[in-house]
Amino acid sequence: MLHIAVFGSGKGSNFGAILEAMKVGKITGATIRLVLSNNSRAGILDIARVNDIPAVHVSERQFSDYGEFARGLLRILAEHGVNFIVLAGYMKKVPGEIVAAFRGRILNIHPALLPKFGGEGMYGMRVHEAVIAAGEKESGATVHRVEEEYDRGPIVAQRLVPVYPGDTPESLAARVLRIEHELYPEAIGMIAAGTLPTE
Ligand code: GRF
Numbered sequence: 265m266l267h268i269a270v271f272g273s274g275k276g277s278n279f280g281a282i283l284e285a286m287k288v289g290k291i292t293g294a295t296i297r298l299v300l301s302n303n304s305r306a307g308i309l310d311i312a313r314v315n316d317i318p319a320v321h322v323s324e325r326q327f328s329d330y331g332e333f334a335r336g337l338l339r340i341l342a343e344h345g346v347n348f349i350v351l352a353g354y355m356k357k358v359p360g361e362i363v364a365a366f367r368g369r370i371l372n373i374h375p376a377l378l379p380k381f382g383g384e385g386m387y388g389m390r391v392h393e394a395v396i397a398a399g400e401k402e403s404g405a406t407v408h409r410v411e412e413e414y415d416r417g418p419i420v421a422q423r424l425v426p427v428y429p430g431d432t433p434e435s436l437a438a439r440v441l442r443i444e445h446e447l448y449p450e451a452i453g454m455i456a457a458g459t460l461p462t463e
Contacts, residue, residue: 266294269346271354276308278352285449294456298344334359368463370410375440378406382415392433405444407451421451
């Protein structure tokens with residue numbers, strides 16, 4: 265059984281899609297134990313509260329130093345019985361201690377076809393601007409396991425979308441986000457069902 269903590273910083277549409285997939289039985293063998301955000305006003309926390317899922321605001325600024333922050337995060341995850349982490353629009357780096365403690369058991373979704381258009385600074389609209397500037401004919405979404413380095417862990421699932429000549433970063437972002445909402449629940453569902461390895 266996956267006992268999942270979802271980390272996010274923004275509106276939480278991917279989390280919403282995952283929750284919906286659980287409600288309709290497309291994901292079985294998994295529960296959401298906790299939603300955690302570095303941003304106290306993030307929509308993802310509101311979605312959790314409406315669904316009676318524990319929602320916590322945890323920021324590095326609440327701790328005396330980075331080590332305390334990492335240990336605090338580990339403590340919170342243990343208190344909620346978490347054994348798997350899903351990053352859904354989390355804009356902060358996951359501390360190395362967490363990556364080590366949950367080796368292979370942290371997923372992220374990236375709005376491009378990794379290994380292209382990933383790495384530090386490649387987030388939000390910048391990704392889609394870079395894809396269009398490079399003249400790519402295709403983009404997409406990638407679900408991967410999280411390692412210490414940004415966007416570099418093993419790829420779990422990937423889906424393509426076309427890039428059209430008239431695309432703006434916004435129109436491309438919307439097309440990619442729609443397939444993220446399919447791909448992420450599918451990937452989590454396969455891991456929860458044992459079709460893909462947990463780690
Ligand atoms: C998505 O585009 C995801 O790929 C990226 O951040 C965005 C999150 O959106 N990592 P939301 O908060 O799930 O709506």
